[in-house]
Amino acid sequence: VKRSVLIGSGSRLPDRIVTNDELARTVDTTDAWIRERSGIGERRFAAEGESTSDLAIAAARAAMDSAGLDPADLDLIVLATATPDHTFPATATKVQAALGAAGCMAFDLQAVCSGFIFALTTADSYLRAGQARTALVIGAETFSRILDWQDRGTCVLFGDGAGAVVLRAEDAAGDPRSDRGILSCHAHADGRHHDLLHVDGGPSTTQTTGLLRMQGREVFRHAVVNMAEVVDEALTATGLSSTDIDWLVPHQANQRIIEATARKVGLPLDKVVMTVERHANTSAASVPLALDEAIRDGRIRPGHLAVLEGMGGGFTWGSVLIRL
């Protein structure tokens, strides 16, 4: 069988760190409230003029370097974002031009905070079908641009950043216990929950970009259930058990959601990669940012089994089980 093997990763955070205390100077909030409810201590905000594509390009270059690949080797670029540079063309084409990979397929994918999981799922399908051999998969966001600074229940929770991985199709034995690469993908959506987490603008409705709206408590409730279910789904599909998992790399929205998910799945917290304290919620960028950090600092090593998962607006949610 063919498997999509991860051969490189990279990430980029904007330079500007914004602490909770800094936010509390202009927003009616406190460091203590934000930490207690979300686990967030600080976030990064893109500089004026710095766009989603700038972050994506830097993350993509780092991933290509670590894979030791030439831009000409790429067959496919999938970029997950809910905050593209423009309505069109796809931000992925900006990354493609900057890398010098003209000619390969490049498109954006929109599944908000599950975007990177959906993008991996999509790239994996192309690779296993033989329609592409090498894919660059990116999650990149500038959520600071769609926050309502009058709404303290949401504006303190998000940040900007980008992460990327390079996948290559390789032949494998077909044994989930030993194969390297992506072992299973599970992605879901339920459009009935649109109003619980959405942006109240867009080209076809208001002709404005709009701002993020969230009913936090309701999202929280669904998130824990969905995040635990997609891990179970991955284990059932592959015949593996939670004791086989070396790392859980979840979407970084809220420390309490992550801890509750780990508990439900039966994983100790020392097997969970957690960046929410420093990155806040970077939507589609949060999983590849966390993954790249843990690969670079040596926690996630070749041979390790990791489950990546996300949940976001739509609702959308999903998991990817991968052996590094």
Ligand code: ACO
């Ligand atoms: N500072 C101080 N007080 C605040 C703030 C703030 N920043 N925001 C809200 N409050 C107040 C509220 O006004 C409310 O006050 P009241 O009781 O006097 O009315 C009180 O705090 C409690 O508000 P709740 O919204 O009920 O607080 P909750 O405990 O639910 O925590 C939070 C809010 C952090 C948003 C939580 O619900 C959450 O994390 N939900 C999930 C959100 C999430 O994960 N979204 C992302 C997933 S999908 C994606 O990533 C896009």
